[in-house]
Amino acid sequence: MSLTDLPLLGMLRTRMHWHQARQGLLAENVANADMAGFRPRDLAEPSAGSAALAAPLGASVGGDGLARTDSGHIGLSASAGPNADPRRFKGFEVRPSGNGVNLEEEMMKAGDNQADYQLVATLYQKSLDALKIAVGKR
Template sequence: MSLTDLPILGMLRTRMHWHQARQALLAENVANADLPGFRPRDLAEPAGNGAAAGLAAPIGASVGGDGLARTEPAHFGLSTQDGPNADPRRFKGFEVRPSGNGVNLEEEMMKAGDNQSDYQLVASLYQKSLDALKIAVSKR
């Protein structure tokens, strides 16, 4: 087995490839922001690699429909679909214009920025893992 075949490095490589593919898709959404009838697309998180995959809710907590853990019954929940701030023009998180285009440049650029910072974090972890392997092999 090669040193680069370690599970942690494979997981980090998979995550970097996912971020690269997502960045290309987000760039496509921005490029087609004026195309009538265009619907933005996004990639789903890889199974088991999500940010909350290893996190569990506190003991005795119930998880509501909004994904937030309620440790006290008096906690408020978020209702994004109903309520005073609900926007009926929204379609799965994207605003649809009269031309049928669903690209919201502000949301797409926020996603692209978040994706870039997540990619940089994963790349940094990959580099640090390689550095740790080099130190272990060279017995510094």
């Protein structure tokens, strides 16, 4: 077992992949802000105790880099899946064309998502640094 196979590091890696996938959906929402009938989507927040956060050893890794033990785990496709849910945002009317994208809200979400990703990436790097110190490689 290598140092990078620790459950904590696996959870941080999975969280970074989730933030990357969410950023893609938020960018898609902004890109389709003028498309008639488009509904904004967002990824469901993974639960802290979920087994899907820590990739088990021997799990298959898909083309997106995430280990998948079930087809329903953290889907990253742009199609409507179990994690992409169309939402009508509170306090915002859907335009007559049927478009429900609020650019200000999407950009706020994108900024928050980027900050959260940077936090998780920093935690991952600091954890690796601490492990290197512990084994005497630094």
